[in-house]
Amino acid sequence: MSESENQNGNxxxxxxxxxxxxxxxxxxxxxxxxxxxxxxxWIGKISTAIVVFxxxxxxxxxxxxxxxxxxxxGDDSFLDAHxxxxxxxxxxxxxxxxxxxxxxIWGARMTIGISLASTILAYLIGITLGIAAAVxxxxxxxxxxxxxxxxxxxxxIMLGLIAIAAFGSSIPxxxxxxxxxxxxxxxxxxxxxxxxxxxxxxxxxxxxxxxGLWWIIKSEVLPNAAMxxxxxxxxxLVFVVLFISSLSFLGLGVQPPQADWGSMVRENLxxxxxxxxxxxxxxxxxxxxxxxxxLIVDDISAKSGGSLAKKMV
Numbered sequence: 561m562s563e564s565e566n567q568n569g570n571x572x573x574x575x576x577x578x579x580x581x582x583x584x585x586x587x588x589x590x591x592x593x594x595x596x597x598x599x600x601x602w603i604g605k606i607s608t609a610i611v612v613f614x615x616x617x618x619x620x621x622x623x624x625x626x627x628x629x630x631x632x633x634g635d636d637s638f639l640d641a642h643x644x645x646x647x648x649x650x651x652x653x654x655x656x657x658x659x660x661x662x663x664x665i666w667g668a669r670m671t672i673g674i675s676l677a678s679t680i681l682a683y684l685i686g687i688t689l690g691i692a693a694a695v696x697x698x699x700x701x702x703x704x705x706x707x708x709x710x711x712x713x714x715x716x717i718m719l720g721l722i723a724i725a726a727f728g729s730s731i732p733x734x735x736x737x738x739x740x741x742x743x744x745x746x747x748x749x750x751x752x753x754x755x756x757x758x759x760x761x762x763x764x765x766x767x768x769x770x771x772g773l774w775w776i777i778k779s780e781v782l783p784n785a786a787m788x789x790x791x792x793x794x795x796x797l798v799f800v801v802l803f804i805s806s807l808s809f810l811g812l813g814v815q816p817p818q819a820d821w822g823s824m825v826r827e828n829l830x831x832x833x834x835x836x837x838x839x840x841x842x843x844x845x846x847x848x849x850x851x852x853x854x855l856i857v858d859d860i861s862a863k864s865g866g867s868l869a870k871k872m873v
Contacts, residue, residue, distance in 0.1 A: 604859035610852035614845070618672040621665035626650075629666035629819040632657045638828075638836035654828050654838045663819040664845055670820040671808075672849070674734055675800040681739030682800070683793060686746025691781060693747075694754025695773065704747070711744040716799075717806060724812050734813060738800050745799075749792050753785040760784075787860075794857045798850045805846055821846050 600608065626647050627633060633646035634657030641652050651660040689708075693701040711719070723737045757763060763780050771779075807813035808822030816823065821842040828838035 600856070601859050604856050607852040607855040607859070610848055611856065614668055614672060614849045617665055618668040621668050625662040625665040627659040627662040629658070629663050630817045631659070631662070634658060638831040638834045638838060640836075651841050652836065652838060654824070655831060660824075660828075660838050660841055663824060664821070664842055667819040667821045667824055667842060668845065670814055670818060671801060671804060671822065671846075674731060674804050674814070674820075675738070675797060677735045678738035678800045678804070679742065679793065679797045681735060682742040682746050682796060683789070685739065685743035687750045687789065689743075690747040690750025691754045691777060691785075694751045694758060695777060695781070701751075705751070708744045708747050711741070712748075716741050716803060720803065720807055721810075721812065724807070729807075729812055729815060731814070734804060734807070738803055741803075742796055742800055746792070746796060750785070750789065753788055754781055757781050757784050791857055791860045794853045798853050801846065801850055 622629075631646075633644070634649055634653035635642070635644055637653060637655045637657050639649070639653045639657075641648075641650055643649070647659075649659050649661065651664070654660050654663065689704050693704045719741050720737055724733070727733050727737075757780065760780075763776060766776050766780055804813055804820070805822030805825075808820050809826045811823070811826065814820040814823055816827070824842035825839050825846075828836065828842075831838045832840075
């Protein structure tokens with residue numbers, strides 16, 4: 561065997577030994593955090609029951625409502641609970657003599673449905689761009705972050721009013737507007753979580769093993785960001801519900817005669833002078849749904865030592 565071949569063999573052995581030592585260095589690194597079972601307090605369980613109740617009502621409400629949302633079968637406007645030949649009006653009538661109870665049930669589908677669709681859209685956009693910015697870095701992170709900061713600098717309700725003035729008010733437009741506006745907040749938490757996870761030891765170990773970028777995102781980043789993002793999803797849903805309800809209260813959201821909780825409050829405000837509760841019941845529905853979600857988020861965050869609340873924006 562020639563001297564050059566011996567030198568090449570020695571060099572290969574040295575390189576191989578360095579690779580083995582580098583891999584051995586990561587053998588003692590901790591694995592990704594294990595999945596923990598979610599446990600709720602009794603307050604969290606009651607809140608979960610309230611949220612599930614409203615979601616079920618939104619899904620099946622129109623099939624169980626005593627009246628259609630447009631039926632004007634009441635004897636008069638702003639009446640208390642009563643019965644007539646058409647049926648029983650459990651929560652009285654609104655300003656047009658329609659059944660308040662039935663319209664709240666119909667409005668649940670509109671308010672919760674639009675808000676849920678908008679929040680899902682916001683998460684699809686925000687998580688995709690946030691993880692991409694965290695993983696790629698450089699000019700990709702810089703460009704997306706600056707555009708996102710520009711959106712966050714403007715009040716959400718003002719952006720909504722401008723967009724509705726430009727494109728009109730319809731259910732698809734409301735979903736798209738709310739989704740884009742709140743995607744900016746989702747982007748921030750997704751990017752922060754991505755940056756935090758990408759510097760963890762188990763990610764470094766995956767890189768040394770030769771795992772690809774997509775594998776790291778799919779197997780390390782997304783699973784470890786799932787719980788904070790899922791918790792933030794509830795908080796973001798509350799913001800979207802209030803945003804959609806605010807637009808409807810201003811007359812720019814869901815248009816009559818369709819029922820949603822925000823527009824029902826606005827339409828029946830005059831009934832307060834007649835001691836009517838027609839405006840109070842939809843406001844109560846909004847409050848129970850949003851407060852219940854907030855309590856669930858607080859409960860989950862408390863179980864995580866408050867770390868989730870610190871990351872939410």
